[in-house]
Amino acid sequence: MLIRKVIGSLPLFLLALTVAAYPGSPSLQNAKPVVIAGKVLSPKPNSSITLGINLVGFEQKELTVPVDSAGSFLFRFSAYVPTDAWMIYGNNFLILFHPGDSLYIELNGAAETREALLETVKFKGTAATINQKAALFQGLYYASALYRQDYRKKEDKVKRSTPDEFVRHCDSLRKEGIKFQEAFVKREKPSQEVSTWSRLFIEQSYYSNLSFYPGNHRAALALKKSEWDVPVQYFDFLGKYYDIKQSLISGDAISAYIGNYTYKYILSRNQRDIAALNRSVSRHEEESMLLQNIVRYSKDALTREISLCFALNSLLEQSAVGTFEENRDLVDKHIKQPFLREPLLSKYQEKKKELDRGTHIVIDPLRSGVSFVDSVLQHNKGKVIYIDFWATWCGPCRQEFPYAKKMEEAFPDGVVFLYLCLESNKDAYRNLMQKYAHGGIHRFLDGDQSNMVRQKYDIKGLPHYMLIDKEGAFVPNSDIRPSEDKTESVIRELTKR
Template sequence: MKNSSLLKKTALAFFLSLITITVSAQKTINSPSVGFNSNGSTLKITKIVTSDTATVLWFTITYPAGQWIRIPKDTYLQDNVGSAKYYIKKTIGIPLALQYFMPKEGVVSYQLIFPKVNAKATSIDYGEEGDNAWKIYDIALAESKSLLPNAIYTSWYNKNNSNLEVAFFNKEIVYNNKIWSYKNIVKKTNSANTTISITNGKETKQLSISGLKNNTINLTIDNKTVQLSKNQTDCKRIIQKETYKLPIFKNDSAIFSGYIKNYSPKLATKTLMLYIDNIISGEQENQIIEIQKNGYFSTKVGIYHPERVFLRSDIGNENDIYLEPGKDLFVIIGDEKTRYAGELAQLNEDLSLLNKTDLFNYEDLQKRIVDMKPNDYKTYLLDLQNTELYKLDSVRQLGTLSEKAYQIKRLDIICGYASHIIEYNWNYESANKDTKKKAEKYPDDYYNFFDQKIINDELSVISGAYNTFINRFKFLPGINPERYSYTYNYAAMFNTLKDNNITLTELDKSFEKLISSDGLSLKIDSTEKPIQDAWLKEHDDFIKIFNTKNASNYYLKLIDSAFNINKGILVDMMNAQDISGPIVTQLSPINGNNLLYALSDINNQFLKDYIKLQNNETQKQLIANKKNGGYFINQTPKVEADKILDNIISKHAGKVILVDFWATWCGPCLNGIAEIRPLKEEMKDSNVVFVYITDESSPLATYQNLVPTIKGQHYRLKNDEWRYLADKFKITGIPHQVLINKEGKVVNPALGFLDKGQIKKLLEKHL
């Protein structure tokens, strides 16, 4: 008993000593300083506890109720001493590697426990494997020693006009739409003033901060003092009354720049992407923006009217951005919300708030439309539209909304709902896909809701929804024929050549003699067939334009009879897209005489001039592309169809191969190819090959024009060969991508729609 009691006392003493040692070895950092946080708006580190046995991070996450989050098993820490990763051991308050559904409060606190990090480490990075996973860099393992109070590190607005004046971050300061670094900070003795010396490499400035109280400070710079507030709503707002007026078109560019909060060069993301809807070509254009090491980015965006563009990145925020020719916009992203500065700040702030009032919900519509007849569906959507317009007018009456934002949003509502109403048959059949119920025929009065003053008004181009409306209007169900049969009228075609002052050659004169008296057929035999073939080849561009015009005019006559709609900007845009689209997307310029003929049905002079400019730029691009290199047009292997792919693979033995089945006329194919263009540059020294396969449906001339813009190995197969591969990989539509590993085995016969980051991860997995 005594021995047992002594043993217990000894064990207890030893246990208490361990606790004492453990407690003494612990270090707690409350509200640690954090660098880049990919989820800064939702995820906060509130505390770090380090000890001899573990590193514990305390988190609070704010996320919509009912949605799920997950802490993956590959979650890790990495310190600033070595390259080792410390993988998660345990969680408290949230399950590990399982879906956790957020409670109704939308807020959860939890702890993640990792092995101890290097004792010499002064900072750690938190993350999950993968480029797009959560990342938090430069988490300090010591209390901040900054002379600036933590409350200073945020965005500050001018109390007199609500403009973003300055923003303080860990490493950089945003001031006057430029990025500055801290050079020196001096806190004056016996004074509340702090002087900060900042530099951008070219110039140095002195800032003085005083009077930090109730979320306000006084800032003195260049001998001027202004009062600032971190709450923009507490500032006086000077509402911009200027409106958009005609002429709205202007061939110019906007300056778009910004800063990514606490950006770290350790991020895999080195670029942003702008998506720009070109309303004249009807196509979406992509523009890559490079991020500098300090998180700054800037680019010129070629636009010809005020318009909404879409900013996409792997860094938290994905935003609609509104730009105007000749004006600038500066944004801060990666913060709790996007901050705006520059000439277009107020407009973008207003539109960002207005977008939250949208009532249209596609999922809700799919539930409602199942049993709706066309006019019931139309009435339902018009009621939503009227409610949104009423709410918009109510906000305007408060006097807190800029007039341009009101103009844009009003047109967005009208054009957006017009497009939704046109889409009844598609939405109905999508909602009833299980029962395969067909939509009813549209009643004769179905389209009587069109506001012709708006849809044919040049100012409508300021709405991001107008481009979609044009597309829907080009294919109106119940009016646009599902099939359009066309008979060649050789006489009309030939007379049009003459009417457009296209000089007739000897070949033209020989061909004219072959045209029958009715003009619809040719009088030819085997000896005259070469004349026909040569003439059709020589005038291929003209014939395409002639046939496009005929089809367009036929449809426009149907529209006129249905709506009595006058020719205006809407019709001009429809015609412009027919002409401009192939010039831009297929790099198929039109020669001078044919171009004038193509433009003859367009009344708007700007559209004509712009298409001419596009045509000239495409011609220059074709010349430049052929000098760039990086593309290889291969002869189709002279083997049986079932051996073609094996032959292609054998040429790239030992390499990972991404095979892309595409066509020159396939818009999604071309968008996807443009999307991964930066990836090819990133992986140019990797053991990866990009192979592009098309068939004879890609016209040879267009194919030869486009290929120089697509770096990789190219093959143009005969239709029979294509059909064999289409059957092998179950290709029912393009684009279609296939992944082949270094051993030449197909590891994924259909990748699906993946973004650049996902494709990179797959390729690296097999390297």
């Protein structure tokens, strides 16, 4: 969610060409320090302020610093490229900066709404002028009817529209948004940089709304993907996105686009190619195909480079170091840009060290995942059994682990906790076992065992949880995640029976 300064006196179009020639662009070769300081007027006691930096090709990086008794705060970090970031103190808004900037921000901590905050925010420093205009645009947008739509009406559109109807609806909203942005530019005459950034700000919601429509439509009607889905060509619009080089000026826009491009457009191509194989593929094969298809289907070199970095970084986030190493040739051949390559390789080295520290984790071989689960149930009759089906690549699964550990501590006796890892990479499994250091019974299931367990226990998605009572009977429950308040009480009730 960020932006950048025009280099020298180059207009935006020539800047885009400079970016296109990225191997020789000095602005993208070296990281430079950025200092963002400021003061919160009427600060809350013992509070902190957060900066959510949108790193192109990576996940958002959050920095949180304390706000002192006088309201002062200070962020120091380095940046390769201009971008934008969310400043969060009760409310949130986007600020813009470039490598080497020093920016001072004054904001009202007592503001109850984002619009009220944006009306009073003040800037000083190297990026003050563009930030004042960007803040003005955001304030006008968030106060407008364009933003303050009837959300029930919007939800109704998602629920009741066919794909074609929803596309037409989004097209009409896009036209309104562009008209709003063009009126702002004509009236306020911002710099070319802010003009382009504000256009991307408007365009982002259009592409995001279209991208998330299929999932939101299914959720609204409680439909499974097997019961309803969009045509295979639905996501092709993401392959026709506006100039990717220009969108670099907004980390918010490019991050949203690259995520949808990679895991909706390219993934839909993956699904077509898998169907053409006329056989099932393992999770590992699917991940490798995704990387190959980013190279195969990306028409634009910069899109390919950023999308590859994004996908490989996601694999490293899942500790899939082995998959990264198997596809290292793609990094060396296609990811040349230092602002992508250097942080990606640093992430790899970091994960590699984590994995090396966890190599002592032994994976017990299983002849059959199903028979193993059956044996656990058989040998623990008289106890409540809580089963967690998870995968290393599943973010929501990993988010539940700290809650699971607390839940284990709440039931030291009479409850067996069984964790079954499905469809995953062994190296990633070892690393996560080292990181979370769970109690309970842990087992890694290979691809065939994972499929058998999924079929037997009708597991549609992950994470998936099951409860078995003292008699060995399955307990029907809609949601018994470790983080759910009701889960402990459900288990406690079963132990009393």
